[in-house]
Amino acid sequence: MACYIAFDLGGSSVKTGVVTDSAKLLARGKYPVPVSFDALLDFIEQLTEKAREEYGVRGAAISSAGCIDPEEGVVRGLIAPSLQYLIGRSFYDLRPRLAVPVRAEKDGVAAACGEYWAGGAKGCENFLTLVLGTGLGGAVFIGGKPYRGAHFFAGDMGYVAPAPGMPGYSFLVAPVPYEARYLRKTGRRLSCSGLYEARETDPAAAELWDEFIRNTAGFCVQMQFTFDPQAIFIGGGISGWPPFIPLLREEIARQMEAGRLTFNRPDVRACTGGNDANLLGAVYGLKTAFGI
Numbered sequence: 001m002a003c004y005i006a007f008d009l010g011g012s013s014v015k016t017g018v019v020t021d022s023a024k025l026l027a028r029g030k031y032p033v034p035v036s037f038d039a040l041l042d043f044i045e046q047l048t049e050k051a052r053e054e055y056g057v058r059g060a061a062i063s064s065a066g067c068i069d070p071e072e073g074v075v076r077g078l079i080a081p082s083l084q085y086l087i088g089r090s091f092y093d094l095r096p097r098l099a100v101p102v103r104a105e106k107d108g109v110a111a112a113c114g115e116y117w118a119g120g121a122k123g124c125e126n127f128l129t130l131v132l133g134t135g136l137g138g139a140v141f142i143g144g145k146p147y148r149g150a151h152f153f154a155g156d157m158g159y160v161a162p163a164p165g166m167p168g169y170s171f172l173v174a175p176v177p178y179e180a181r182y183l184r185k186t187g188r189r190l191s192c193s194g195l196y197e198a199r200e201t202d203p204a205a206a207e208l209w210d211e212f213i214r215n216t217a218g219f220c221v222q223m224q225f226t227f228d229p230q231a232i233f234i235g236g237g238i239s240g241w242p243p244f245i246p247l248l249r250e251e252i253a254r255q256m257e258a259g260r261l262t263f264n265r266p267d268v269r270a271c272t273g274g275n276d277a278n279l280l281g282a283v284y285g286l287k288t289a290f291g292i
Contacts, residue, residue: 002058004286005051006279007044008107009033009064011080016047017279018055021287023118025276026055037085045097052100058292059101061282062091063110067152070285073104077153103286108155109146111273112139113281115233119273127229129271130157132216132236134177135170140227157223173216175238178208193241217251224266235271245270 001020008015016029029047034040044060051057066086067077073092091104105113112129115121121129125144131137136158140147147154158170171177175192182190185204192212199206220232238244248268256265273280286292 002292003051003055004059004061004283005048005055005057006061006282007047007063008110008278008282009040009062009083009086010107011065011082014043015275015279017276018051018057019061019280019283023280023283025279033082037089040085041094041097044094048098048100057100059103059283059286059290060094060098061279061286062102062104063107063278063282064091064104065107067156068104068106069152070103070105070148070289073102076151077156101286101290101292103282103289105282105285106139106148106152107278108137108139109148110279110281110285111235111271111277112141112146112155112233113284114273114277114279115271115281116141116144117284118280119233119277120269120271121231121233124230126227127231127233128223128227129155129233129235130173130220130223131271132174132234132238134174136168136174141229142227157219169215169219173212173219175212175236178212182208192238193244196243196247213247213251214255217248217255220248220252220266220268221255221261224264228264229266231267231269233269233271235273235277239270240274 004019006017006019014031014033017025018027019025034043048060065083066075066079068075073090075086075089079086092102094102108131115129121127127141129139138157139155159168161168178192182204190198190205195205195209199209223232245268252266
C-alpha cells in the first residue's frame with residue numbers, strides 16, 4: 001500500500017499525517033511553527049526521512065497558508081505573522097534535499113481537493129468551498145479540477161468588498177469578527193453559535209446573529225449566480241454545528257423568495273473532511289501532479 005507524508009502549515013501549528021492511496025491516515029502529528037524558513041525546511045526533511053524509513057512514503061505533500069503557485073512552489077499574498085518568512089520563498093528548495101517528490105498547494109485549494117477526493121464533494125465536478133473562520137477563504141472547482149486563476153488568487157473571496165468603502169467579506173461572513181464585535185459591545189465572550197442561542201434574551205446577540213446569517217446567505221446567493229456550482233461546501237468550525245446549515249438554507253430561501261428568484265437556489269452543504277481535509281487534499285494534488 002503506497003503512503004505519502006503530508007504537512008499542513010497554519011499560523012499557530014504544523015499538522016502532519018501519513019496518508020495512504022485510499023485516503024486513510026495512518027499517523028498524525030502536531031508541532032509548533034518553525035521559527036525560520038531554514039528551520040522549516042530542516043523540519044520537513046527530518047520528518048519525511050523518518051516517514052520514508054518507517055512507512056516507505058513515496059512523496060511529501062504540503063498545504064500552506066498564503067497564496068501558492070503550485071508549479072513554482074512560491075508563496076505570495078497576505079499570511080499569518082508566524083509564517084511571514086515564507087513570502088517570496090519556494091517550498092521546492094526542498095526537492096534537492098528529499099529522496100521523494102515534493103508538491104505544495106494553497107490551503108484553501110488543498111481543503112477542496114480533500115473534499116473532492118474523500119469527502120462530501122465526491123462526484124461533484126463543479127463546486128465551491130467557503131471556509132468561515134477568522135476570515136473567509138475558499139476554492140473553486142471547475143470540471144473536476146481546482147481553478148486557480150491567472151495569479152493563483154481564485155477562491156480568495158474574503159479580499160472582496162461588496163461596495164467601495166465597505167469591509168471585505170472576511171469581516172462580513174466570517175464568525176470570528178462577529179464574536180469580537182460582541183465582546184467589544186458587551187465585555188462578554190460568545191461563540192457565533194452562542195449568539196444564536198442567546199438571541200431571545202440578548203438584543204446584542206440577536207443583532208449580530210441576524211447580520212451574520214443574512215450576510216452569509218446573501219454571499220452564497222451571489223456566488224451561486226457568479227459560478228453556478230452544483231453545490232457550495234461550507235467549512236470552518238461553525239460548519240460542524242448541526243443547526244447551522246439548516247438555518248443558512250432557510251435564510252437563503254427567504255432572501256431568494258423576497259427577490260422573486262425561484263430558480264438556481266444554492267445547494268449548501270457542510271464539508272465533511274474536517275481537520276484532515278488539507279492533509280488529504282495536499283496528497284491528492286501530489287498524486288495528480290506526479291501520476292503516483
